[in-house]
Amino acid sequence: GESVGLHLPTLSVQEGDNSIINCAYSNSASDYFIWYKQESGKGPQFIIDIRSNMDKRQGQRVTVLLNKTVKHLSLQIAATQPGDSAVYFCAETSPTGANSKLTFGKGITLSVRP
Amino acid sequence: NAGVTQTPKFQVLKTGQSMTLQCAQDMNHEYMSWYRQDPGMGLRLIHYSVGAGITDQGEVPNGYNVSRSTTEDFPLRLLSAAPSQTSVYFCASSYSTQANTEAFFGQGTRLTVV
Numbered sequence: 001g002e003s004v005g006l007h008l009p010t011l012s013v014q015e016g017d018n019s020i021i022n023c024a025y026s027n028s029a030s031d032y033f034i035w036y037k038q039e040s041g042k043g044p045q046f047i048i049d050i051r052s053n054m055d056k057r058q059g060q061r062v063t064v065l066l067n068k069t070v071k072h073l074s075l076q077i078a079a080t081q082p083g084d085s086a087v088y089f090c091a092e093t094s095p096t097g098a099n100s101k102l103t104f105g106k107g108i109t110l111s112v113r114p
Numbered sequence: 115n116a117g118v119t120q121t122p123k124f125q126v127l128k129t130g131q132s133m134t135l136q137c138a139q140d141m142n143h144e145y146m147s148w149y150r151q152d153p154g155m156g157l158r159l160i161h162y163s164v165g166a167g168i169t170d171q172g173e174v175p176n177g178y179n180v181s182r183s184t185t186e187d188f189p190l191r192l193l194s195a196a197p198s199q200t201s202v203y204f205c206a207s208s209y210s211t212q213a214n215t216e217a218f219f220g221q222g223t224r225l226t227v228v
């Protein structure tokens with residue numbers, strides 16, 4: 001079946017380094033992608049989104065890249081900080097769906113070493 | 115601005131008991147949804163609503179009922195709790211009918227069924 005998944009369950013980076021979190025999706029009809037951050041004991045928090053008519057979008061210290069050819073999504077975090085330690089989820093939705101029908105990947109834990 | 119409020123934060127039920135998880139949002143959002151989150155897995159959609167009086171099933175609806183009598187509230191009912199329903203439950207809401215707006219999540223309800 002179609003799914004959104006992450007390649008690695010955990011990622012450990014040194015404080016100050018850049019982090020790259022990858023996500024693969026299989027639904028070629030997906031046209032909207034979102035990255036969420038979830039800290040321990042809290043609900044997911046929106047980080048950044050991208051629509052399928054774009055291949056790159058930048059926020060504050062974060063960049064999302066979309067490669068529709070290989071159905072790959074990545075989140076880049078510049079100058080990773082201890083506060084970035086969390087679980088990160090990619091999510092997607094298709095044109096026939098809505099924001100209320102997000103499909104989430106399994107999540108990857110980012111651990112920042114001091 | 116409270117955002118999305120879920121109650122209770124923690125709950126322990128005995129098998130066969132019923133209960134209602136409450137969710138309220140004060141942002142006048144049309145879309146609301148319920149997800150469950152299990153260890154090592156992403157969030158899975160249980161039920162969702164595109165507006166007051168309208169609900170629909172998500173990926174894992176069995177054992178749960180919902181209603182949307184007002185824009186603000188979207189309660190999730192467990193009819194006869196089972197250990198397989200032990201999970202963390204998240205309610206989310208979003209404003210637009212377009213699939214490109216941020217979903218706001220509550221803090222979650224941690225449910226244990228013994």
